[in-house]
Amino acid sequence: MKRPSNLFRSLRHLVLMAGAVIFLMPFIWMVLTSLKPADEIFSRELSLLPTRLALVENYTLALTKVPLLRYLWNGVVVCAAILVLQILVALPAAYAFAKLEFRGKTWAWRLVLLALMIPHQATAIPIYVMLHRLGMLNTLSALIVPFSISAFGIFLMRQFFRTVPDDLVHAARLDGMSELELVWRVMLPTAIPALFAFSIFSVVWHWNDYFWPLLVISSPELATPPLGTIFFRNEEAGTNFGPLMAGTVLITAPLVLFFIAAQKRFIEGVTLTGVKG
C-alpha cells in the first residue's frame, strides 16, 4: 500500500488528537480538580493547574468522610466471589456440552441460549422478592448469589472446549481420572486464555454494576464502589468537588490502571460484551 501523504498524516493527527483530548478530558479534569482547593474550583477564571496544592486535604477527606477503602474491598470480595462461583458452575457444564453425549442435550443447550438473552434487570423484581423472603436483603450474599450463574460463561467456555482434542480427554480417562477431575485438571489448564477474557468481562461488569447494589443494599458499610460513590456524593455535599473528585479518582483507579497495564487482554475481555449483549 502507498504511504499516506504528509498532509493526510497531519490531518489524521489533528482530528484524532482533538478526539483523544475530548475523550480524556473528564479524566484529566477529575485528577486536576482533586488537587485543587475549593476557592480555586469555584473561581470565575478558568485555570488548568492548581495554584495551591490541596492534594492532602482532598484525599484525606475522601478517605475519612466515608469508608472508601471499605467500598473498594467490598467490590473486590463481591467480584471475586461471583467469579469463583461462575467458574465452578459453568466449567463442568461447558465441558459436558462440548465433549459428552447425553439425553436431552439439544434441549439443555436451548435453555442455555435462552438464558443468554435474559438481561439481569429483567429478573430484578422476583429475585428481590425472593431475597426479601429469605431475609437476605442488605447482605453481601444478595450481591453475589443472583450472579452465580453465567449462561455466557457456559457458552464461551463450551466454544473453547470444543477445540480441545478428544485424544487429550481419552488419555486422561485411561489414566483413571473421573469426569470432574478431568474438568479441573485437563480442561481448565488448556482454557486459561479464554478464562482470562471471561474473568475480565465478569469482573468489569460486576465492579461497575450500580442497578443491583442500589436495589438490595442500604447499609453504607456494605456498598460496592459505584454505590459508595453515590453515598459519598449525597453525604458530603454534592458541591464539595475537590474531595468528591479525589473519591472518584480512587474509585476509578483500579480498573483504569489494570486496563493500561493489560490493554490487549482487557479489550478482549470487555468486547466479549459484544457477543453477550
Added chain:
Amino acid sequence: MRVNPFHTALLLTPATVLILVLLVVPVAIVAAMSFTDWQFGAATLDWVGLKNYRELWTDTVFRKSLANTLLYLVVVTLGSIVIGLGAALLIESDTQLRGFYRTAFFMPVASTMIAMAVVWQFLLHPNAGLVNQMLELVGLEPHNWLNDSQLALYSLAAIGIWQMSGLALVLFLAGLKSIPQDIRDAGALDGIEHPLDRFRRITWPLLGPTTLFVVTVCAIRALQVFDTVHVLTKGGPNKATEVLLHTIYSEGFSFFRMGYASAMTVVFIAGIFFLTQLQHATMERKTHY
C-alpha cells in the same frame, strides 16, 4: 461421547438448576405477575388480565419514557457508530500513535460509569463546570445542561456516546483487520487509489455486516441506560429524561407496584429479545466473509 449418566448429571445439575431458579423461572414469574395487581408487601393479589398493559398504553409517563428511551437509543447508537467508525478508519490508515489513540478512546469503556457520571455532573455544572466555562471563554451562551428539559436527554446521550464510542471503535478495528490485504491490493491494481474511493468501494461494503453487528451491540447497551439517569437527573426535569429502566425502578421499588412494573419489564425484555435476535442474524451473515 457417552459416559455414566450419573457423572454427566453431576456436571450439569448445578448450572441447570441455577439457570432455572435465577433466570428462566424469574422471567416467567415477571410475565405472570404482569397480569396481577400485586403490590410489594400485600398479602393477596388479584388477576387483572390485561389491565396493566391497557394502563401502560394510556400512561403518559410510560409513553414519554418509551419515547425518550428510543430517542436516546437512536442518538447514542448513531453517535457511537459514526465516531467509532471514523476513528477506527483514521487510526488504521497510518501507523503512528495507533496504540495511544485506541487507549484514549477506550478509556471511558474501562472506567466505572457511576464515578464518571459524578465527574460529568461537575463538568456540566451550571457555574463551576468546565463545559460552560469553555463556552463563555469563546463567547457562547452557557446552559444548564442537566436541568433544562430541552437539553437534558441530549446531555445524557452525549455522555452515553462518550462512553460507548470506544467499544464501537475496537469492534470496528477488529472488523477492519479481518478485511484481507489481497482485496485492498486488488483494488489498488484496479486503479482505486483515492482513500475515499477505497472506502466507498471496498472497505464499506466489506464492513457492512460488522456495522450491523456493532449497531445491535450499541442498541442493546443503550436500551439498558439507567446509571446516568438515576445519578444525574432522576428522570427529570419534568420527565424529560425518564427512560424505561428508570420508570421500572420507580414503579417497582419506590411505589412498590410490582404488578405494573412487571408489565413494563415485559416490554423491556421484548425489546432486548428483539435486538438479540437481530444480532444473531447479523452474526450469521458476518461468517460469510
